[in-house]
Amino acid sequence: MRTYTPRTLAGAAIAFSLFVLTATTLALPGHAEVPATPAAPAADAATPPAAPAAAPAAAAAAPSGLPPLGQEVLAAPDSAKIAEITFVQNCAYCHGNQGSGGKARSLQCRDMKPDYLFETISNGKKRGSLVMPPWKESMDERTRWQLAAYIMSLKNLPSCTK
Amino acid sequence: MGSVRNFATRAVFGGVLAAFAVSAAPAIAEENPNDWPKYYRDDNAWRYSPLEQINKANVGKLKVAWIHQPGDIQMGLQATPIVVDGVAYYVGPNNNVFAVDGATGKTIWKYKPELDPIVETVFYVAASRGVTVGHGMVYLGSLDGRFIALDQKTGAVKWEKQITDLKSCYGCLFSSPPQLAGDILYGGTTGGDQPIQGKIYAVNAKTGEPAWTFNTINEDGKSWPGDSGKVGGGGAWLPGVYDKKTDSILIGTSNAAPDFFPDGRKGDNLYTATILNIEAKTGKLKWHYQEVPHDTWDYDSPYEIMTIEHEGKELLVHLNKGGFVFVLDKATGKPVNIWQFAQNVNWTSGIDPKTGEIKDRNEPEVGKEKTLCPYLLGVRSWNAAAYNPKTKLWYSNAMEVCNTVVAAPQEVDKVGIAGLYLGVSKLEAVPPPGGKASARLDARDPITGKVKWSVDYELPGLGSVLTTAGGLVFNGDVRGNINAYDADNGKVLWSFNAGSGIRSGPVSYSAGGKQYILVPTGLGSHAPGFMASAFPAIKGLPGGAALVAFTID
Numbered sequence: 001m002r003t004y005t006p007r008t009l010a011g012a013a014i015a016f017s018l019f020v021l022t023a024t025t026l027a028l029p030g031h032a033e034v035p036a037t038p039a040a041p042a043a044d045a046a047t048p049p050a051a052p053a054a055a056p057a058a059a060a061a062a063p064s065g066l067p068p069l070g071q072e073v074l075a076a077p078d079s080a081k082i083a084e085i086t087f088v089q090n091c092a093y094c095h096g097n098q099g100s101g102g103k104a105r106s107l108q109c110r111d112m113k114p115d116y117l118f119e120t121i122s123n124g125k126k127r128g129s130l131v132m133p134p135w136k137e138s139m140d141e142r143t144r145w146q147l148a149a150y151i152m153s154l155k156n157l158p159s160c161t162k
Numbered sequence: 163m164g165s166v167r168n169f170a171t172r173a174v175f176g177g178v179l180a181a182f183a184v185s186a187a188p189a190i191a192e193e194n195p196n197d198w199p200k201y202y203r204d205d206n207a208w209r210y211s212p213l214e215q216i217n218k219a220n221v222g223k224l225k226v227a228w229i230h231q232p233g234d235i236q237m238g239l240q241a242t243p244i245v246v247d248g249v250a251y252y253v254g255p256n257n258n259v260f261a262v263d264g265a266t267g268k269t270i271w272k273y274k275p276e277l278d279p280i281v282e283t284v285f286y287v288a289a290s291r292g293v294t295v296g297h298g299m300v301y302l303g304s305l306d307g308r309f310i311a312l313d314q315k316t317g318a319v320k321w322e323k324q325i326t327d328l329k330s331c332y333g334c335l336f337s338s339p340p341q342l343a344g345d346i347l348y349g350g351t352t353g354g355d356q357p358i359q360g361k362i363y364a365v366n367a368k369t370g371e372p373a374w375t376f377n378t379i380n381e382d383g384k385s386w387p388g389d390s391g392k393v394g395g396g397g398a399w400l401p402g403v404y405d406k407k408t409d410s411i412l413i414g415t416s417n418a419a420p421d422f423f424p425d426g427r428k429g430d431n432l433y434t435a436t437i438l439n440i441e442a443k444t445g446k447l448k449w450h451y452q453e454v455p456h457d458t459w460d461y462d463s464p465y466e467i468m469t470i471e472h473e474g475k476e477l478l479v480h481l482n483k484g485g486f487v488f489v490l491d492k493a494t495g496k497p498v499n500i501w502q503f504a505q506n507v508n509w510t511s512g513i514d515p516k517t518g519e520i521k522d523r524n525e526p527e528v529g530k531e532k533t534l535c536p537y538l539l540g541v542r543s544w545n546a547a548a549y550n551p552k553t554k555l556w557y558s559n560a561m562e563v564c565n566t567v568v569a570a571p572q573e574v575d576k577v578g579i580a581g582l583y584l585g586v587s588k589l590e591a592v593p594p595p596g597g598k599a600s601a602r603l604d605a606r607d608p609i610t611g612k613v614k615w616s617v618d619y620e621l622p623g624l625g626s627v628l629t630t631a632g633g634l635v636f637n638g639d640v641r642g643n644i645n646a647y648d649a650d651n652g653k654v655l656w657s658f659n660a661g662s663g664i665r666s667g668p669v670s671y672s673a674g675g676k677q678y679i680l681v682p683t684g685l686g687s688h689a690p691g692f693m694a695s696a697f698p699a700i701k702g703l704p705g706g707a708a709l710v711a712f713t714i715d
Contacts, residue, residue, distance in 0.1 A: 085587050088587055088588055089581070089584055089586060090582065092590070093582060093584075093688060093692050094691040094692065095691070096691070096692075097566075097589070097590035100694075100695055101694060101701055102688075102690070102691025102692060102695075103691040103700070103701065103702075103703070104691065124282070126236060128235060128704070129236055129237060129685065129686040129704075129705020129706065129707075130236075130705065131236045131287050131288055133282065133284060133287055133580040134283055134580070135578070137283050137579050137580070138577075139576075139581075
């Protein structure tokens with residue numbers, strides 16, 4: 001039923017069924033020490049333009065102690081770039097363009113750990129009147145790690161060095 | 163809060179006011195002037211109280227009478243209270259419903275529904291805009307897709323009906339109270355920005371038995387190519403009004419989806435961004451007027467539909483998010499006048515005031531950044547304007563903000579239950595080109611748009627405006643300032659800071675012989691987050707939820 005729009009999102013080939021993936025996510029061993037795997041295949045040519053210049057920095061920051069998929073995604077040089085359009089379509093409404101901040105705090109120029117970002121994206125957050133819904137039912141695990149990579153890249157925006 | 167600008171001479175206005183003060187307004191208000199019995203108080207949607215105990219001469223003495231707190235504060239307090247026979251009924255975050263003694267603030271009963279856990283996973287979480295009272299019941303549209311009827315005296319559940327399934331219809335929750343049209347209870351869901359097929363649902367108000375469903379996606383094959391209508395958005399996320407004389411429901415619909423990338427939905431996309439006149443008994447469409455055919459800017463039409471008598475004719479006055487006020491003949495739905503309310507409009511060079519033709523459409527484009535004005539939240543947020551039959555003025559908040567947009571295809575299969583179907587690769591609220599984001603409260607002629615007075619706001623007013631027979635206009639801002647203005651000239655006569663912003667509908671009523679101004683306070687919702695890039699001062703403003711009643715000793 002929901003197939004009439006062109007599929008152009010980078011990473012679309014990884015489209016498992018949403019709920020199957022969620023179940024897979026829950027079954028993954030947490031924080032296993034696994035060597036970083038090679039980068040995922042490059043995204044297709046439809047990758048959106050104008051991603052933050054900092055994607056490689058996010059890849060370099062990929063720490064061990066994360067689930068294998070998290071390590072893989074964070075090590076991939078294009079993860080942040082792939083996630084930019086996901087961020088625009090799902091997150092910018094509340095967090096602002098390039099995470100400039102909405103009612104919640106800016107995501108730019110902050111040194112945040114990838115597992116914290118992944119957990120927050122997955123499970124949401126409530127603080128006072130602010131409510132962020134959980135995204136684990138709406139995005140597969142890879143997409144959530146890619147978003148974590150994108151948000152990590154925002155600490156290296158040119159404005160952060162001023 | 164800034165300067166007051168007067169646009170007409172006092173001498174001229176004084177004469178006009180004197181004339182209007184004695185002219186009978188059409189069907190003012192509901193039966194009991196002491197009540198606020200409906201969402202907009204009456205089916206003219208005026209948000210006007212005929213009470214005048216609190217007036218220009220004594221409003222400066224207004225003091226807090228009582229405060230009622232609903233407990234939860236997620237997404238702030240967005241409700242418009244209903245007040246009948248001295249009892250205020252309202253809903254706080256997470257569908258918690260309260261009946262409160264209007265004279266003391268004491269809780270009479272409360273109702274907390276057991277909500278399906280799925281409500282935690284949706285985008286428009288927690289918030290509710292009110293309840294409806296009638297037939298001895300208090301009606302709630304729930305966050306998990308139910309209509310629930312409570313006993314007005316006890317809060318006990320009389321009946322409940324599952325209307326939508328959020329698992330198969332993402333975002334199809336009720337954020338606004340279903341409304342009464344005689345024995346019919348009807349309402350639409352939130353979800354115009356999601357890949358759904360929005361509908362208006364009607365049940366028997368006394369029993370909850372289904373009566374009819376109106377599909378806001380026209381399935382005649384012309385408006386939506388292929389399967390695009392199955393995920394075309396629509397719906398109706400704010401309350402409609404009822405015309406008892408003609409058994410008509412007047413209600414405005416949501417935008418088409420994906421909002422900014424319309425390539426897959428070439429066509430007029432009826433009945434999105436449309437005013438509908440539906441026969442209450444049958445659900446049959448009597449007439450429709452589509453304000454924005456093939457909307458590509460998120461300029462939907464759900465806001466209040468006012469009825470104002472003008473030169474012997476009943477006219478509808480309706481603000482569209484795109485910055486224009488549509489004045490329509492109530493009998494036919496044909497335009498009588500269309501006037502520009504927003505100062506910054508560039509999505510069109512203008513709308514023909516007689517035919518409604520949108521000239522020179524400036525649409526979002528793939529791969530090209532455009533700054534489009536107004537932005538997706540509209541020239542005003544959803545909370546309503548007010549009309550005072552004594553001054554014959556229309557009072558409305560306004561904001562001047564644009565958004566930079568790059569349209570992009572969006573894979574609909576990837577839109578999850580919390581996701582939006584916007585069709586963008588860039589979207590940001592920005593000031594108007596060469597200018598600065600600004601906000602104001604305007605007093606205007608509702609038929610022509612002529613400005614009588616205007617008050618600048620530092621940050622946009624996001625609550626509804628209230629006006630009274632006491633010659634007053636009440637309006638709150640996002641910092642929690644509640645102001646009473648002289649309805650004639652915009653002079654501030656009283657102010658109070660509630661500690662958290664206004665995102666709701668202030669009302670007025672009388673209980674125990676005293677008039678009250680009742681203001682639901684507490685900032686919340688997603689909108690302040692989106693507007694923060696244009697209004698940085700909105701960042702970090704505190705949320706809250708408290709119902710504050712004011713009176714004069």
